[in-house]
């Protein structure tokens with residue numbers, strides 16, 4: 001059977017900050033309209049979405065530390081002003097998705113909003129010291145004046161209404177976002193999904209992390225949450241993990257309807273569940289090995 005989405009090995013490379021061969025965060029990518037007022041302004045390896053309105057724009061994620069200039073260029077190329085961005089939102093506070101926030105806030109003057117757990121990291125620029133991937137996490141430019149957003153809260157700007165769905169597990173402050181976009185009179189449910197991948201580090205197991213004892217329960221809840229969303233167009237923080245490029249390939253034939261796949265969120269959840277099972281199995285093996293060495 002042909003796999004609908006990225007193979008697990010591809011997911012491993014892309015989702016794992018630790019991997020030197022991770023998907024190229026700075027791969028060139030022309031900006032494009034996804035659906036209605038929603039535009040892809042990220043790189044080929046890391047997503048960033050611009051949701052536009054007459055009242056100003058909302059930017060979700062700003063990519064890795066060297067991405068802001070490129071993202072600003074993409075926004076201008078589409079005919080929008082960076083200075084019209086009113087809010088910058090985030091999926092999770094790892095430097096591949098949040099590393100550019102400080103720089104883009106300076107360029108735009110936008111207000112940054114984050115979940116309480118992400119807020120501490122984005123404000124200080126320092127990684128979470130209990131993160132299993134700590135060794136591979138880079139400090140980020142500290143961001144001044146970050147506002148807090150709560151689970152289920154709706155961020156409004158003119159006609160735009162984006163709902164925050166907390167999806168912790170990969171990080172403590174992980175957040176996914178939903179809103180609606182309209183094109184040719186058709187309204188679709190847009191989902192920007194956070195990373196749902198359970199990752200162990202070199203020193204800390206995902207399933208046995210004293211700094212985040214409920215990580216497994218959190219990721220299971222988050223996976224179920226994404227699977228149950230009303231979801232027509234999915235873009236994940238790592239674009240290829242949501243099948244974005246495969247759907248984009250059909251754009252010449254189908255127009256922006258190519259991006260609609262009502263199964264996308266459920267498929268994304270299935271991949272994340274498979275990934276969790278693999279991590280738990282690896283954790284059990286490494287725990288057993290450690291146990292036998294100790295004896």
Ligand SMILES: [Zn+2]
Nearest residue numbers: 092094170195
């Ligand atoms: Zn991450």
